[in-house]
Amino acid sequence: MEAKQSMNKTLSRHNILKQIHRQEDWIVVNLLHRQADIISPELASKIRDGSILSEPESDDYRELSEKGYIIDPERETSLYRLAYADFIRERDAGEVQVFYVPGYACNFACDYCYQDGYIHDSHQAQDDVIDAFFTHLDTHLAGKPWYLTVFGGEPLLPGGGQRKIISRLIEGANARNVEIALVTNGYYLSEYIDLLSTAKIREIQVTLDGVGDVHDRRRPLKAGRMNGGEYRNFEKVVRGIDDALAAGLEINLRSVLDRDNLPRLHELADFALKRGWTANPRFKTQLGRNYELHYCQDQQNRLYGRLEMYEDLFEQIQRYPQILEFHTPAYSISRFLFENGELPAPLFDSCPGTKTEWAYDYTGQIYSCTATVGKDGEQLGRFYPHTDLDHDRIADWEDRDVLSISACRDCSLQLACGGGCGSVAYNREGNLHAPDCRPVDGLISMGVALYQDADIHERTEEKRKDPKENLHFNEVQLQ
Ligand code: SF4
Ligand code: SF4
Structure with a gap:
């Protein structure tokens, strides 16, 4: 049974693997599965080159599997969807x-x-x-x-x-x-x-x-x-x-x-x-x-x-x-x-802009956040002397996350990075849905x-x- 399961398992797309600064050991972190472990350089090497996957009987494989660093990709996709739904729900209820x-x-x-x-x-x-x-x-x-x-x-x-x-x-x-x-x-x-x-x-x-x-x-x-x-x-x-x-x-x-x-x-x-x-x-x-x-x-x-x-x-x-x-x-x-x-x-x-952050100024104009407020061309509407919202632009801001930024989709850092700052990305690439890498x-x-x-x-x-x-x-x- 274990052998059959291991056939379907692979390394998680969300493993972040890095040598600890000025040390021999490495750290492996996985935000989706909420796991972090300090590991030996030998095990880090086996994760990096994927050779750990050919050792399904080993203790290391078993532990990595239990913690989600090695996982069935279909199961990971469904866990990812659930985590995304939780994130949106919590953000929508947030301050x-x-x-x-x-x-x-x-x-x-x-x-x-x-x-x-x-x-x-x-x-x-x-x-x-x-x-x-x-x-x-x-x-x-x-x-x-x-x-x-x-x-x-x-x-x-x-x-x-x-x-x-x-x-x-x-x-x-x-x-x-x-x-x-x-x-x-x-x-x-x-x-x-x-x-x-x-x-x-x-x-x-x-x-x-x-x-x-x-x-x-x-x-x-x-x-x-x-x-x-x-x-x-x-x-x-x-x-x-x-x-x-x-x-x-x-x-x-x-x-x-x-x-x-x-x-x-x-x-x-x-x-x-x-x-x-x-x-x-x-x-x-x-x-x-x-x-x-x-x-x-x-x-x-x-x-x-x-x-x-x-x-x-x-x-x-x-x-x-x-x-x-x-x-x-x-x-x-x-x-x-x-x-x-x-x-x-x-x-x-x-990037909290238009989701959990808005900026308004004394001229009656509305912006996404502190980075854009007062900047000509960045207005998303006005609240004075009448209310007028640019719904298309607001929706574009609201849609920005690691799923909307194509570069982020296959990035193992995505669940710690979050796609960075929309304003920085826009200033650099003229595209709100560009990455601002951390x-x-x-x-x-x-x-x-x-x-x-x-x-x-x-x-x-x-x-x-x-x-x-x-x-x-x-x-x-x-x-
Ligand atoms: S655009 Fe940048 S400064 Fe503005 S809310 Fe997003 S992350 Fe913050
Ligand atoms: S902004 Fe860059 S580092 Fe961050 S998740 Fe996207 S591709 Fe990865």
């Missing part, structure tokens, strides 16, 4: 993140800002627009859980007009019992804490790219950079973070990294540790990769490729282990695996090397992460 951009103006002139070429209208009264925004969502997202993220430009600018806009957004959200997140450069955060304390704040995302001048030179005050005057803001942003934490607000500290500042990330980790931030349960962090999205940058050679950044981060963590106290990088599914003792569910789509196997190889002996389970148990958390924001330069 939607709605961005609102009250203006694209900003008081900073970050040298990597992807909105640098956008038209910066001055902020204006927008009560009607905000009311129409909420009314539209009452219908568009009826019955769905959602939360609002206020985005920019910079949403927390000084002046009564801007406070009125933020107040109106808070009123609309409070009336619907909806939480608010904010993405801010933090410069006027202290001045807004009284107002923000009237909202249900989910988190405030503030960006610090380093300590002192490392941060200030990358993210200078616009007036200083343009007039040769004061450009520094690090101290004031830090005070804003302190004040927000003291007021009981959640801070999500983001650092946008490239070759210029990653070598000094350990200084920021030391700073956050000494300041008591990392011990505060309301403080969390994320790292983003500085990369070209829409506008060319002056200094292309400072940008990292996806794998390179994590290689350098790996090196930095070896030299400065305190970085892990500040931030535990995902390394694809590695952090999740070691924190939770199991793999996340298969990821058929890593070096998932390389990331897993480093993550396993990093975490297999580190006790991150204990340390991070109370801060367990959503497996999709870093798949998105990592790829967009917010603030």
Whole structure:
């Protein structure tokens, strides 16, 4: 019987096989069957060349078979369909993140800002627009859980007009019992804490790219950079973070990294540790990769490729282990695996645009997400002064996943990668259904090397992460 079954069995299409970074052993991961194992180089070799299939009586074959690394292809196809149906069902029931951009103006002139070429209208009264925004969502997202993220430009600018806009957004959200997140450069955060304390704040995302001048030179005050005057803001942003934490607000500290500042990330980790931030349960962090999205940058050679950044981060963590106290990088599914003792569910789509994410702006236009919002030609409709949706384009976005991208169909990485970012794919190939490949196997190889002996389970148990958390924001330069 076993011999007959083995005739039909073959290696799973979803085995991810990679040598562990700087070790002899290998890791085999299978997201469809939710299995991960460290294996010998000899067994890895037999899986790679398929010769394990000619040893159906061996213990290795039996174990690989029990765990789904070797499987009947028909059975695998039916399991794949079931997993896809589960994924769609869970996503449809999941929470939607709605961005609102009250203006694209900003008081900073970050040298990597992807909105640098956008038209910066001055902020204006927008009560009607905000009311129409909420009314539209009452219908568009009826019955769905959602939360609002206020985005920019910079949403927390000084002046009564801007406070009125933020107040109106808070009123609309409070009336619907909806939480608010904010993405801010933090410069006027202290001045807004009284107002923000009237909202249900989910988190405030503030960006610090380093300590002192490392941060200030990358993210200078616009007036200083343009007039040769004061450009520094690090101290004031830090005070804003302190004040927000003291007021009981959640801070999500983001650092946008490239070759210029990653070598000094350990200084920021030391700073956050000494300041008591990392011990505060309301403080969390994320790292983003500085990369070209829409506008060319002056200094292309400072940008990292996806794998390179994590290689350098790996090196930095070896030299400065305190970085892990500040931030535990995902390394694809590695952090999740070691924190939770199991793999996340298969990821058929890593691009939330129009599925669990929408972006609206003060001009009344609707976009898929933060990568496209405000970009001419990327509109998917409008909600003000009347509602008008481009259903064909929206359907095209909604359809994008690893099944719609032909290159992904036979890719063994697909259930960890999810097809990447639609906007990046479109910008590169003019086709939304093009792949945006993630070096998932390389990331897993480093993550396993990093975490297999580190006790991150204990340390991070109370801060367990959503497996999709870093798949998105990592790829967009917010603030
Ligand atoms: S993955 Fe890219 S296109 Fe998709 S929602 Fe995120 S930024 Fe937008
Ligand atoms: S985007 Fe590239 S790496 Fe990701 S699943 Fe598709 S083909 Fe594979």
